[in-house]
Structures are given as C-alpha cells and as structure tokens.
Amino acid sequence: MPFYYCIANKATQRCPCGFFNHPEKECLCGPGVVQKYLSKISGPLLDRIDLHVEVTPVNFTELASSREAEKSSLIRERVMKARAVQDKRFEANDALHFNAQMSPNMVRNICMIDETGQVLIKRAMEKLGLSARAYDRILKVARTIADLADS
16 A cells, blocks of 8 residues: 655755755765765665655845735635645545645546646756656656645
C-alpha cells in the first residue's frame, strides 16, 4: 500500500559552505564539490517530491517592511473549496481523495493540456531531462493550482 505525504520538507544547504546560489555571498566550493554534495540525495527520492522550492535569504529591510498579506481565513476557504472539487472528482473511487493520488492513466484523462501547454511542458522535459514520473507530477500540481484558482 503506497504512503502519501501531504507535505515533504527537505531543508538542506546546496553545498558544504552553504553559499551556492546565494544572492550576496560567493560560494567557496568548486563545481565538482557542489555536484558531489548535491548527488548525496537520491535522484529517485527527489523524483518523488512534488514541489521543490529554493528559498534564498531575505534581507532585513524586506523582512521588516509591512505589506498586505492574504488573510489565512481566505486561504483556508480557497483550500477547502479545492478539496471539495477534488472530493467530487474522485467520488466514484473511495480510495482517492486528492489529485496527488491519481494514477498515470487518470492523469492523462483528467489533466488535459492545450497545445500551448503541450509545447511548454515538452520544452521543459527536454531541457531539464525530466522523467515520466516528473511529467505526471507537473500535471497533478497544475491541476491542483487550477482547483485552487477555481478554474
């Protein structure tokens, strides 16, 4: 029986010195060192994480500035609506509740992409050397974003 994670957190430095891709500090590691360091994380493991987000340091001025943020209650409401859409989508199958649980065949039937989207995803697949599993993950995440946007 597969195990599904709603959230997977992979907090790691990108290199031994911690400054790879840092906006202000120079990485002290050579390219070979960075590649070796990054290769310690299994490719197949990384291939099973739906979202990878690189977070760069934020300077104090940005952090301290007051800006209007979306209220948590509105975000919660949007998430609940998206979950209701997914519940309705999978109501015929008691084992499925979320887009992330779709099989590759279901992804092909439910996550239809227009021609522009096909060109874009094809280019990304070729340029980044993505796997078939990555293709399905991209479509599942895109479907979830569309559900959140109510489209």
